[in-house]
Amino acid sequence: MKKVFSLFTLFILFSTINIFPQVRGVDIDECINIALQNHPDLFLSIEDNKKSVADYRIAKSLKSIIINGEVRTIENGANAPGLFGGLVASYNLYDAKNDYVEEIAITNIDISKLKSQKTKNEVLLEVKNAYYGYLLSKNTLKIRETINEKYKKKSDLAKQLFEQGSRPILDVSKAEVDMADSQLQYEKAKNDERKTKLNLFRSMGLEEGEASLINPKDIETIPVIKCTLDELYRMAEIYSPLIRIITLEKRSAILKISEESAAHFPRVDLSLGFGYANPELSAFSNASDNLNTDKWNPSFLGAFKATLPIFSGGQISARVDSAVSDYNKISYKEKELLIDTKNQIRDSYKSLEEIKKQMEISNLITKNAQRHLLLAQRSYENGGGSLLELQDAELSVIRAEIGFLESKYSYLLTLAKLTSIIGIGESSICKNQE
Helix, strand or coil: CHHHHHHHHHHHHHHHHHHCCCCEEECHHHHHHHHHHHCHHHHHHHHHHHHHHHHHHHHHHCCCCEEEEEEEEECCCCCCCEEEEEEEEEEEEEEHHHHHHHHHHHHHHHHHHHHHHHHHHHHHHHHHHHHHHHHHHHHHHHHHHHHHHHHHHHHHHHHHHHHHCCCCHHHHHHHHHHHHHHHHHHHHHHHHHHHHHHHHHHHCCCCCCCCCCEEECCCCCCCCECCCHHHHHHHHHHHCHHHHHHHHHHHHHHHHHHHHHHHHCCEEEEEEEEEEEECCCCCHHHHHHHHCHHHCEEEEEEEEEEECCCCCCCHHHHHHHHHHHHHHHHHHHHHHHHHHHHHHHHHHHHHHHHHHHHHHHHHHHHHHHHHHHHHHHHHHHCCCCCHHHHHHHHHHHHHHHHHHHHHHHHHHHHHHHHHHHHCCCHHHHECCCC
8 A cells, every 4th residue: 555655646746747847047058059950040051052962963964974765867868767766875075164064063062051151150149149138138127126126115114204204295205106117117127028038939949838948047257358359350261151152152253254265165975876766767648567666677876966156146255244244243242241341340349348348337336336325225214315315326226237237248249249250159269267
């Protein structure tokens, strides 16, 4: 009986665990890993990569033997033509364009891989933006909740002091107005926290139900950049997917010019066929005679074909000019991209320095505001200060704390943007945290 009772107890325990699962805390790296496994854009980039490989196989097939089953008429000098049916193998002996077509296809595979990396970086930046945005709203909600509780206590204190005759009714009215306003700000903060959390789940490729047991952890340490501005420029030239993509696109454009120019050269093909031939087809009235096996003999076909463009109506030169224009456009885009990348890196780098100073100032202001609030509270409770002075002291603390949070997460967002521009992670450009 005791054994049955123990088994029943374990069953109830495991059932309770399944019914009330625990919320699991996750850091930003875990959120990124979840996004890399679920985000639709990454699956699209995989399909683009598969397509580029398939295009390369198409280009490579231009140099292979092509075998077709064919039925064709043959000339024999008689009144009625003959008929051949069998297998015909075609092989291109020389075409200057084929090498360039294959090289372009190989380059496109490399471009596709870099675009996949670019998509991955965009997903990482999206997750980081959503993650830091959620933590900002989450911490702001905590502050608003604490302030709301304080305003409730202050309202009760004002009523108590009024009843004792040490404070006017105006203090009670003011305290009630402040309490209602703090309640409103608290409700707004709750709504903002809910929206930013949903945005984080969406950036991870999850629905709300799938991510209900995920609780993002706060960021305790702030990374500090160890690289100089010039070092960041050089890293971007090496690692930035956008710069590497446009470099390969420029190479592809050069190959395209060569491909179009190669149309001026001859093309030589070889055809070999083996099958059966009917040297002379019977008239329509005796068409059934064409099916007589005695009239079909084994046959071998072989032919060389060389074509050289003599006049194309300006088509070849026009295609070359079009390819040259495409190359020039990519060159201008490359120059613009390099300038824009440097400007973005410089702006983010300077912003990080400025935001770091703002964080230090905000931290100092918070400490001073908390000391002032403590003095204002004691003075008000002892009947020396006014409610307005106490309110101003509390608002100073709120503004300082929220200002520090905004600076903190603005720093992290700016750092995430900088690493996305360069194409590497924070650990590669920041000091190791103790």
